[in-house]
Amino acid sequence: MRNSASSLLRQQHRTITELKRGPWTPDEDSVLVDYIARNGEGNWRTLPKRAGLLRCGKSCRLRWMNYLRPSVKRGRIEADEEDLILRLHRLLGNRWSLIAGRIPGRTDNEIKNYWNSHLRKKLISQGIDPKTHLPVSEAPVPSLRRYRDIQNSDPIINGQNGCHGTHNNNNECLSTAGGSEIASVDVTLGDEEVGDAFSSFLNSLMNDEAPFACQNQAATPPPPSNSGFGHQEGWGTW
């Protein structure tokens, strides 16, 4: 315990005395880009030292992921992208990385910022609860029936716009289950049963079996990921 405490202190001391924070300079950007071009991504912890940057690995990763990657699309969010964000958020909630994975070139950070600064306010001004996507006058917790209505009325979710099956962690289509399964759940269930069914639906989302279409499957094979949902927004070297 004492070892880890002193290690932490050393780490903090190092952070305070050696590591740079705040906005990145063009010079730092080019060092990072050059390094990754030569050596590829990964090993973020040791990357700064090897690249000669006075940043923590986390900061380097964030800068690369959100700003420097060639696949990152800059500029304003288009109307169709906004529409897609709204629909995906209605289904997934604040699962920014999952949402970003379905919008080529956009990062989770960008979508999160756009949501918080634009879309959330837009919905509120329209009298819609940004959490439930329902009119504020309605019950805060969506029922399964309402959930089914959302799915049936949404071409992205109900599969009229591309694939609509289950996906694994690599964002590959596995089956045509998912949305249609949920949509076919008996809506005459009692409150508790509805709660259970809804919970299981949410669990399926937690396993990335989201019943919505992903339009970019073929063109954008995702990188392998060692964590739950995978980071699906890019397809460079991982």
Add this chain to the structure above:
DNA sequence: AACCTCCGCAACCGCCAGTTT
């Protein structure tokens, strides 16, 4: 011109889950 407020966005923080030792 100076000050204030608001807004957008880059960056940071804390936590978690998966992997490695």
Add this chain to the structure above:
DNA sequence: GAAACTGGCGGTTGCGGAGGT
């Protein structure tokens, strides 16, 4: 099996610019 390490995620912060007074 436990601890340490690593990468990733979502929430939050704070800076800088724009616009208003």
